[in-house]
Amino acid sequence: MTDESTLLSYVKEYERAYRLNDLYTEYGDNLDHGTIFIYETWTYEAPEDAAIARLKCPYSHGYTQGDSQVEADSPTIYASYYIDDAVVLRASKTGYQEDESKLDPDPIEWGLPMECF
Numbered sequence: 001m002t003d004e005s006t007l008l009s010y011v012k013e014y015e016r017a018y019r020l021n022d023l024y025t026e027y028g029d030n031l032d033h034g035t036i037f038i039y040e041t042w043t044y045e046a047p048e049d050a051a052i053a054r055l056k057c058p059y060s061h062g063y064t065q066g067d068s069q070v071e072a073d074s075p076t077i078y079a080s081y082y083i084d085d086a087v088v089l090r091a092s093k094t095g096y097q098e099d100e101s102k103l104d105p106d107p108i109e110w111g112l113p114m115e116c117f
Helices: 006-032
Strands: 032-034 039-043 052-058 059-065 068-073 077-084 089-094 110-117
Touching: 006 032, 006 039, 006 052, 006 059, 006 077, 006 089
Parallel strands: none
Antiparallel strands: 032 059, 039 052, 052 077, 059 068, 077 089, 089 110
């Protein structure tokens, strides 16, 4: 995945699906909506035939709790991806980061496998 626009498109859609699945897992049929915002993207030098990208992506969601409708926002989330022909690794960190351009967390060091090919 050497084309930067293809890489960023892939990780944006992957992160949206990951977050929505996480919300469905947590709230089930009580989830009314979920919106994932991609505010920033970065790419980094990677080993040959691999790619590394990072997103800044908070989200908001609404769910029903008893007779009440609840609206909630997440803290800022940074999700980092490592992708090659064999695996997709994902690592995330929540909260303020002074240097947003730094690869933190490093998906090679801290990433969990999301897909294996």
